[in-house]
């Protein structure tokens with residue numbers, strides 16, 4: 001036998017953890033938050049899944065950072081300082097050492113926005129392989145939004161406002177009594193969605209008549225729900241949250257991002273606190289804005305209307321003007 005063809009079997013040393021390890025999901029198979037009538041987002045796995053007792057998955061960020069910074073000090077308070085330092089200075093790779101797997105059910109129009117976040121691994125329900133379930137997103141009457149005048153991509157105020165506790169169940173139109181033009185427009189929108197949902201019966205009929213599942217589905221509306229597994233590292237998940245928890249993101253995806261934030265909070269509390277402090281709740285200033293602040297804050301920063309209105313929004317957020 002040729003000596004080169006003999007495979008050597010390496011010796012594996014299995015080194016025990018220094019102390020007991022605990023499951024960051026507390027032994028649960030999923031931590032789930034329901035969204036609207038048919039949606040959900042569930043955290044179903046994490047890396048690290050096991051951490052030393054008394055610690056959270058934040059420990060994996062510190063462990064990765066210490067490869068570059070050395071052992072240094074090991075106190076928990078110093079771990080927090082290190083994580084906050086890494087986040088402030090955008091030393092991002094230690095945050096990529098953690099991964100989270102979510103199971104999500106959301107309308108197709110939300111999935112289309114979500115899929116743009118390219119660094120995740122995704123496995124989606126197949127409408128070629130299986131019959132798609134009869135599940136559609138329909139906003140409640142008080143969530144039908146008007147086109148925003150300031151933001152071409154957004155909706156803002158609703159046609160119908162939610163009832164206060166004293167008003168009972170039926171929603172009250174913003175302008176006028178029930179039956180006003182605004183309430184009728186909101187109802188017309190909901191009727192239009194109902195008509196689109198009614199196409200499901202046609203889909204089923206065509207399947208029964210032998211049309212392939214891959215073609216029969218293409219006439220269904222984007223309010224139909226899909227599902228996927230979505231796995232992503234913490235750094236890119238935080239980027240997703242930063243973009244999709246932002247008030248400029250569409251409300252229907254924002255509610256998922258808010259839920260993911262809530263699911264991650266107990267798993268990586270220190271990282272999430274730093275994320276809120278340095279990203280989510282932070283205000284980024286441009287060069288012209290800093291110059292305007294130095295000059296007393298009152299002068300315009302740009303003759304571009306959008307840039308100027310963004311500056312005015314920042315001034316309000318900073319509490320510099322009522």
Ligand SMILES: Cc1cc2nc3c(=O)[nH]c(=O)nc-3n(C[C@H](O)[C@H](O)[C@H](O)COP(=O)(O)OP(=O)(O)OC[C@H]3O[C@@H](n4cnc5c(N)ncnc54)[C@H](O)[C@@H]3O)c2cc1C
Nearest residue numbers: 113116117118119120153236239240243244246248249250
């Ligand atoms: C409010 C809002 C409105 C939007 N409107 C539109 C719209 O009208 N039309 C539209 O098409 N999209 C729109 N988008 C999507 C947006 O342009 C981004 O595609 C999306 O937010 C994903 O951002 P990302 O590329 O940073 O994320 P990811 O794809 O997760 O990437 C994360 C980071 O990884 C790096 N990266 C990933 N892939 C590559 C690559 N191939 N090459 C180099 N670097 C890479 C980049 O640094 C990137 O920032 C909108 C997004 C938001 C939040």
